[in-house]
Structures are given as structure tokens and as C-alpha cells.
Amino acid sequence: MAGTLDFNPHEAPPQELKDVFKLWKGQLKPERDQNLNENVGNMLRLDSIPYHRLVENFNRFSSHSDDTNGTDIIKQVALNSSGSVYSSQNVPGLLILPSLLPPITQRTLLSHLLHRDLSNPNHKTNLHLHYDVNYPEQQASFFSADPNAVAFRAKTPAIHPPLTINAALEKKLRWTTLGGQYDWTNKVYPAEEPPSFPSDIAELLQNLFPDMVPEAAIVNLYSPGDTLSLHRDVSEEVDRGLVSVSLGCDAIFIIGLQDKTSRAIQHEVLRLRSGDAVYMSGEARFAWHGVPKIVPGTCPDYLSDWPGKDFPEWKNWMRNKRINLNVRQMRE
Numbered sequence: 001m002a003g004t005l006d007f008n009p010h011e012a013p014p015q016e017l018k019d020v021f022k023l024w025k026g027q028l029k030p031e032r033d034q035n036l037n038e039n040v041g042n043m044l045r046l047d048s049i050p051y052h053r054l055v056e057n058f059n060r061f062s063s064h065s066d067d068t069n070g071t072d073i074i075k076q077v078a079l080n081s082s083g084s085v086y087s088s089q090n091v092p093g094l095l096i097l098p099s100l101l102p103p104i105t106q107r108t109l110l111s112h113l114l115h116r117d118l119s120n121p122n123h124k125t126n127l128h129l130h131y132d133v134n135y136p137e138q139q140a141s142f143f144s145a146d147p148n149a150v151a152f153r154a155k156t157p158a159i160h161p162p163l164t165i166n167a168a169l170e171k172k173l174r175w176t177t178l179g180g181q182y183d184w185t186n187k188v189y190p191a192e193e194p195p196s197f198p199s200d201i202a203e204l205l206q207n208l209f210p211d212m213v214p215e216a217a218i219v220n221l222y223s224p225g226d227t228l229s230l231h232r233d234v235s236e237e238v239d240r241g242l243v244s245v246s247l248g249c250d251a252i253f254i255i256g257l258q259d260k261t262s263r264a265i266q267h268e269v270l271r272l273r274s275g276d277a278v279y280m281s282g283e284a285r286f287a288w289h290g291v292p293k294i295v296p297g298t299c300p301d302y303l304s305d306w307p308g309k310d311f312p313e314w315k316n317w318m319r320n321k322r323i324n325l326n327v328r329q330m331r332e
Contacts (some may be wrong), residue, residue: 007234009187014289016265017256021230024269025292036252036271040086040096049083049097049208052294057207058101061200062108076102080119080275090266091255093282095215100208101245101275103302110159110247110306110323112201113219118176121194125176127168130160142169147313169265169317173221180216180330187235189330205243205327212240215330222251222322224296228253230288233328240329241281246272247323250298253278255289274300294322 013021059073080102088094101109110256118125127133133153136145145151147166154160163172179197180189194216202214216236220228233242256267272278280287299319306318 004076007232007286009232009234011232013230013232014258014263014265017230017254017258017267017288020256020267021254021290021292024254025227025266027191028252028293028295031082033271036269040098040270043088045094046085046095048085049228051077051083053080053207054083057204058105061204062104072104073102076104088268090268091257091284091287093280093284094255094268094287095279096270097208097277099273100277103275103300105204106247106275106303106317107306108202109204109245109325110303110318112198113176113323113325115143115307117178117198117219118142120195121179123176124176124181127163127172130155131163141307143307143311143314148308153255158246161219169314171223174226175221176219178217178219179214182216182218182235189235194330201325201327205245207275209241209243210280212327212329214243214327217327218327220322220324220326222249222291222294222324224249224320225296226294228291229261230290232286233326234286236328237331238329239285242285243325243327244278244280245325245327246276247274247325248299248303248318249274249322250295251291251318251322251324252293252295253289253291255284255287257282257283257287271295272304273298291324296320320321 054077055115056075056187058077062073080099082099084098086096086277087097116139119136119141121133121135131154134151136142142151142165145165148164150162151165154162178274180194182189197214197216206212251272253256253270253272254267256265258265280289297320299321304316304319308316
């Protein structure tokens with residue numbers, strides 16, 4: 001349990017990791033980026049998730065998508081996902097699963113998160129602190145509404161201007177929560193019963209990572225220039241693994257541990273691409289981690305046109321976006 005391990009959620013990260021973060025926040029350099037691309041290949045390959053399990057899981061999850069059928073899933077798993085699992089010697093318990101989700105599954109997941117779940121008033125966003133949100137009727141997607149419609153009205157108009165849907169989705173919306181609604185100020189989960197976690201996403205992830213029960217998630221939305229500061233996820237009452245899934249543009253991801261006795265730092269710097277998954281378990285579960293950089297222009301073609309031809313006002317919206325789904329179990 002996080003409480004038993006006595007982590008302070010307000011503790012500052014070690015200076016050495018802050019220096020690494022600052023280094024990678026700057027311009028990518030070809031020679032450094034080349035070494036970064038080799039990082040996963042140099043890690044220890046542990047195993048592979050069985051092919052039939054991947055196909056069954058992805059097919060079940062994407063079965064209601066307009067984009068797919070079972071044959072498509074089989075082809076895409078064969079082409080894109082080896083199911084390979086790699087571990088880090090520097091950060092024990094850190095598992096990397098490159099290209100885990102095939103393109104169709106990525107598109108389906110993105111649509112669930114940003115059409116369905118974002119439009120559910122039970123799932124709060126960073127905008128709710130300062131704005132009253134006018135949701136589309138019958139929980140239709142925000143992407144289906146007039147981009148110029150004012151859907152976010154400030155609770156204190158003298159301080160915050162009203163926001164159109166376009167302004168919110170282009171830059172102002174930074175995160176939304178699913179299931180357990182995290183209190184970012186006090187860094188705790190509220191005691192009351194949380195909203196239901198989306199059952200299809202929970203099933204998808206638990207079939208891949210059976211050691212944890214998806215109960216809470218943070219969906220981060222990034223544009224070039226955005227970062228995620230170094231932090232530790234220590235508010236959960238269990239030490240079950242944490243799952244992170246990347247969609248869209250590449251991101252530089254830093255994760256590190258500090259030895260309690262010597263205070264020495266061991267860390268990894270990874271370039272995460274669309275469809276990659278990271279599983280933080282064991283010592284890595286409470287490691288410092290952050291995102292110093294989003295690499296612009298790296299969204300794969302199969303996602304860059306999302307939300308697609310039925311939403312012409314939002315053409316190219318995803319081209320320079322990264323969406324990260326970060327899922328954890330709150331309690332036993």
C-alpha cells in the first residue's frame with residue numbers, strides 16, 4: 001500500500017532527474033535521438049503475449065467500430081504487434097510493450113475516450129475548476145457540435161473568458177478523469193463512490209495486464225510544447241501495476257528511481273510511439289516519471305485524420321496531438 005510505504009505526494013523530485021528532464025526538454029539532437037531509439041532493443045526481452053490472446057482481445061474491443069472487422073484485426077496484429085515484453089535493468093519492474101495496440105484498436109480507443117467518455121459529465125476535466133460546462137445534448141460528442149459554440153462559461157467571468165469548443169479542444173483541455181475522480185489539489189481520491197470506469201476499456205486492459213483492476217484513469221491531452229512534470233503516482237492504496245498507453249505523436253518519457261541509501265539515481269529515457277504501452281510494477285510503480293517533450297509531426301497517418309471525414313471542421317486536429325491513457329487500481 002502507498003500509505004504503508006510512506007511516500008509524500010508533495011515531495012520534490014531529485015535534482016539529478018530534474019537535470020535530465022531539462023536536457024530532454026530542449027531540441028532533439030540526431031545522435032542523441034538515435035541512441036534513444038535503441039534503448040528498448042537493448043533491454044531484456046522477457047516474453048511475448050500469445051498471438052491468439054491479442055487477436056481475441058483486440059477483436060472483441062473493436063467489434064463495434066465502423067472501421068474494422070475480424071480479418072482486419074488479424075492482419076494488423078500480424079503486421080504491427082508482436083506482443084513483446086521488455087524489462088529495464090535500470091528501473092526494476094518497468095515493462096515496455098512496443099506497438100502493442102494495432103491501428104484499428106488505437107482508433108477505437110481514441111473514439112471511446114474523446115467522443116463518448118469526454119462527453120460524460122461524470123468524468124471531470126481540468127476545465128471544471130474554473131468553468132461550468134454545457135455538454136452536447138444526449139451526450140453527443142463535442143466534435144459533433146459547432147466548434148464556435150461557447151460551451152465553457154467561466155465561474156468568475158472577470159478572471160476567465162468564456163471558451164468555445166474549438167478553443168477548449170485545441171489547447172485548453174489538458175486532462176479528463178475516468179472512474180475514480182482524482183483530487184489534484186490534495187492529491188487524494190474522494191471517499192465517495194466513484195463513477196463507473198468504462199467497462200470495455202477495463203476489459204481490454206485487464207486482459208493484457210491481469211495483475212491490476214482498472215478503477216481510475218487520467219487521459220492527458222498534449223500539443224507540441226506541452227510537458228508533464230516529474231512526479232510519482234503514490235495516492236493509490238495498493239501497489240498494483242500502472243498502465244500507460246500512448247496515442248498520436250511521439251513523446252520523450254523519463255522514469256527513474258533514487259536509491260534510499262546511496263541516493264544514486266538510475267533512470268531510463270524512452271521515445272514512446274503511438275500504440276506503445278508501459279507497465280510500471282514493483283519498484284517502478286512508485287518511480288519518478290514525466291514527459292519533457294512532445295515530438296511534433298510524428299502522429300501516424302492512420303490516426304492523423306481522426307476524427308475522420310464525418311467531422312470536416314476538425315480535419316488535422318489529431319496531427320500534432322498526443323493522447324495518453326494512464327490507468328491504475330485505487331484500492332483492494
